[in-house]
Amino acid sequence: MGQEADEPPHEKVERVRQAFERIGRRELLVGTGVAAFGWHAIPIPGAVDRQLTREENRLEALSEKVDETDLRDPRGVLGLSGEIRDRVQSVKSTLSSDSVEDGEVIAGTQRDLSEVLSGDETSSDDRSRTARRIATLQAGVQYYESLLKALQASSHLQQQLGNYEITALYNTGTLTRSPPGTFQTDHLQNRVEEIERIQDVNTDAVDDQRLSRLLPATDVVRTEVTGQVEIFETFRAAQRSYLQSGAKIEAGARHHEQSKLDKAKSKFVEANRAATVEIREDNEKYTLRRGAVSLGDYKQIFKRRRNGIEMLIKACDTSKAREKRENAFNKGLDHLFQARRIIRA
Numbered sequence: 001m002g003q004e005a006d007e008p009p010h011e012k013v014e015r016v017r018q019a020f021e022r023i024g025r026r027e028l029l030v031g032t033g034v035a036a037f038g039w040h041a042i043p044i045p046g047a048v049d050r051q052l053t054r055e056e057n058r059l060e061a062l063s064e065k066v067d068e069t070d071l072r073d074p075r076g077v078l079g080l081s082g083e084i085r086d087r088v089q090s091v092k093s094t095l096s097s098d099s100v101e102d103g104e105v106i107a108g109t110q111r112d113l114s115e116v117l118s119g120d121e122t123s124s125d126d127r128s129r130t131a132r133r134i135a136t137l138q139a140g141v142q143y144y145e146s147l148l149k150a151l152q153a154s155s156h157l158q159q160q161l162g163n164y165e166i167t168a169l170y171n172t173g174t175l176t177r178s179p180p181g182t183f184q185t186d187h188l189q190n191r192v193e194e195i196e197r198i199q200d201v202n203t204d205a206v207d208d209q210r211l212s213r214l215l216p217a218t219d220v221v222r223t224e225v226t227g228q229v230e231i232f233e234t235f236r237a238a239q240r241s242y243l244q245s246g247a248k249i250e251a252g253a254r255h256h257e258q259s260k261l262d263k264a265k266s267k268f269v270e271a272n273r274a275a276t277v278e279i280r281e282d283n284e285k286y287t288l289r290r291g292a293v294s295l296g297d298y299k300q301i302f303k304r305r306r307n308g309i310e311m312l313i314k315a316c317d318t319s320k321a322r323e324k325r326e327n328a329f330n331k332g333l334d335h336l337f338q339a340r341r342i343i344r345a
Contacts, residue, residue, distance in 0.1 A: 149194065
């Protein structure tokens with residue numbers, strides 16, 4: 001109800017009377033006149049308790065689902081978004097129903113009237129148990145809506161990077177731009193920060209113990225979604241490096257064919273520098289699409305590509321005999337083909 005503790009008793013009584021009149025007009029108390037039971041004796045409809053319990057159980061089940069999901073995995077969160085959306089919509093629909101809203105009024109007015117009749121208005125808790133349950137569910141909804149926005153931003157970025165990867169690695173079209181830039185990852189990072197802010201709920205209004213059951217391990221969620229930002233950044237860096245080093249290799253190969261060995265060597269050295277991406281071991285298993293190359297595959301691609309480039313650099317050493325240079329060039333190409341086979345596998 002949220003009324004001030006120093007509200008005059010006669011005003012509180014009048015507010016109670018008006019509240020029950022509103023409920024009576026909606027005929028919630030069908031067949032049970034207010035006067036017949038006395039205001040303080042009117043029970044909160046059992047249906048309201050059952051509705052709230054049902055929605056609490058749904059959010060508890062959702063929290064378990066979130067806890068079981070690896071939120072770092074770009075593909076693993078796709079099915080989770082739909083489930084969060086459905087559960088949140090169910091809770092919001094229940095909380096906005098007339099029966100629940102009236103149940104909150106009944107519980108609050110019962111409490112107010114009990115205080116007036118007993119003369120004890122010293123309680124620091126000015127919300128009924130039903131109101132606290134509703135506020136707790138609302139806090140849960142707010143958290144999951146924030147998490148859903150983060151997962152939707154993640155899904156959008158995953159799709160963009162996945163589509164770009166197909167074109168970049170499999171030569172399925174013309175690339176007119178670089179991999180999706182920092183705007184998208186910044187957007188996802190902003191959603192992570194929103195999740196952090198949403199955890200600062202009004203603890204005076206909610207049941208902390210009950211809320212902890214409705215939410216997943218929030219610290220883990222924050223860490224894993226932040227980790228997904230890092231994974232997307234790594235994929236983007238890998239795509240960019242693959243294209244840049246490939247372009248340098250092609251340029252060097254053209255110079256080599258024209259016997260411009262100094263220029264060829266310069267391009268190969270640039271390619272070697274470009275073919276370096278830091279990929280953490282615990283991120284190697286992740287992919288952008290089912291059956292696509294993983295970050296671990298990228299790591300192997302760059303390793304073999306660098307091995308090949310090093311041989312191409314040796315093939316530009318004019319102090320070596322022509323036959324040795326040609327042999328080094330062929331070995332370099334073989335390493336590059338091995339790297340390419342990882343993509344085709």
